[in-house]
Amino acid sequence: MTEPILSHTLANGLVLVAEPMPWLQSAAFTLLVPVGCAHDPADRCGLSGFTCEMALRGAGPRDSRRLIQDLDNLGVERSDSVSEVHTRFSGATLAANLPQALAIYADVVRRPHLPLGQLESARQVMIQEWRAVEDEPAEKVMVELRRRHFPDPWGRPTQGELKALEAIAVEDVHQHFGRRYGPSGTILGVAGQFSWDRLKAQVEEMFGDWAARDAARIVESPSPRAYAHFPFESNQTQIGIAYASVPYRHPDYFRAWGAVGVLSGGMSARLFTEVRERRGLCYSVYATCQTLRALGAVFCYAGTSTERAQETLDVTLHEVVRLKQGIESHELDRVKARIKSTLVMQQESSSGRSGSIARDWYHLGRARSLEEVFALVDALSAESINAYLAEHPPRDFTVVTLGPRKLKVHDGIS
């Protein structure tokens, strides 16, 4: 019993999309601004993340400290992040506090101070975050996999590059903000308990006079793909494998996604069963669908001891390649059961829904209700997935390993 999803597009292009969940006492928002690491200048990788960090350090009538205190006083559970195309600010709080929380974030994206006095402290935070990834081999391998698999700038690491982070000046931040932050392409997703009329009026008032910017132009260059090894002293080896798939907006997306669900997710999925459960090769193994607007991929990860790394890579690749022989109905039934359970639980969370409908809007130009997603999942059959897999067998792999020794990639890579 979900309510219909509502939407409202401002004259300047900003989109409000909202899902009423009147049985909740909370409300959540996800604000996607169309500024991501794909928009960073080539010698300033990390500038979008840096700008996001700076935007939260004082905006409108509030200085840095006051802004954070006021959000804390409103009990806003918040987060922010940067993807290849978006800077995302999100928060959840008591329903009554939503309007005040939104007003603060309108200041953050429209009237940030970006103060010189906060630059060095922001830089330290950015550099520490960059280092944290460098020190986390399981993350690092997936960063390098992404970079090698997707054409530049889509594969760039959101945390940037150390040299660039060290070089960024306050003028870079001001210029990036001035050029990129704007209403066109900005999506505000709201879910939970709210009054639609009041929300719409507030969004018009907060964002209606935001002047449009020119859209960013992105020039792609080809990705290296193939196999790359990064030496790393450890008794563990990290393995990343990627192959092309379809993006979320593609009509076949749910088929591709159903196939990955048979591979990974749930402990009776093939990778978990074969690699971890039956052979005890890994402490972690998974596969996920990664989707840009126009490009899709499947990324697999396995973390294991160095002495078992070659066997782990072989078994994992074998399982991935074996997908083209098809999946069984009973495997799909499990995927369906799992996803329905996940959907019901997501339906109970205002944060989850505000993020989903905002992302939907970016990919599809509209938001899918959970009923619609349920119906798409229900309609999947082993036959339709197998037809998809026969046409799009996993191949031309990009492989990245991180550990003391290079491995051999036996199955075909690009």
Added chain:
Amino acid sequence: MTEPILSHTLANGLVLVAEPMPWLQSAAFTLLVPVGCAHDPADRCGLSGFTCEMALRGAGPRDSRRLIQDLDNLGVERSDSVSEVHTRFSGATLAANLPQALAIYADVVRRPHLPLGQLESARQVMIQEWRAVEDEPAEKVMVELRRRHFPDPWGRPTQGELKALEAIAVEDVHQHFGRRYGPSGTILGVAGQFSWDRLKAQVEEMFGDWAARDAARIVESPSPRAYAHFPFESNQTQIGIAYASVPYRHPDYFRAWGAVGVLSGGMSARLFTEVRERRGLCYSVYATCQTLRALGAVFCYAGTSTERAQETLDVTLHEVVRLKQGIESHELDRVKARIKSTLVMQQESSSGRSGSIARDWYHLGRARSLEEVFALVDALSAESINAYLAEHPPRDFTVVTLGPRKLKVHDGIS
């Protein structure tokens, strides 16, 4: 508008505690069996975790593969873990699937096969999990902090010791299961949509004839505390600080917890502001209340670059020590706003509530409703917290560092 919490104690001591959330479509359970790493034989550290891993590899009429498949077919989002005193099995699924999911877990804790054929594969998983902690310096430092701060066996690492994991035989697992798994001290928390009469009847049927075991006896030995440094090659240094506090069951617990809330949690908390925001010293800093049944502590963590490690330790310790000078009302107001928001969101999650009421029962012998927790939080004042802090100033610190260089601990340690 929460419903009253219900409970039912079986003749053999097993407790069912349940919170109806009839507006949800899901139901969740948390099953706490009184077997934790504090019960591991001294030369078999990790045996409780190993036994938990084995218990899921076939039980009742199902072999390992079948058990996992059936749980996946029921869409159960599940997890399991071991603490110092409990093995915890938990899951959430569609409300209609709860009875079948519970029946499978009744087999897991009463009739596991613990098959020799799964021993080596389980061992590999346990060893890989042990290694994953070893390779994760931010986790490792807190493992060592816990071990040095709490009297043995309370500070033991739940993932065990490598030597012990390598030595565990199937007889050890059978013996540990036979001695320790039993109804007395077992707590089943359920939250979400369910029929209380049917649930109670099912629990009686599933567990009513479970024969009681003798309770475990635990002998404590003193903890080393003071300062210990673990050499670790990295450009990062990990810092852990602990000091004594009161456990959850203590009447002063919420005061101690309010003080830690001023220190950490939310970006205007003192540690975040002073250490990360103002000085940009760390990529992560936090403090949390850790509670055993009879012992409480506060654990602080800071991860930073090695060149800034000494300054980070000094500033962090200074902030902790400064607590005894008291907190301000406006700081407490923020803690209250944050926690109310968190409580409202927890109230919307069946998983969260099933875990909370089960843990409450262990610590208090009853479950607290969210209204009661709200009232306890509302009743906090800066005066009452400051009176607590004056009586219990943070001191006698246990400090652990992990990195290339030893640091100097200037403020008093035990």
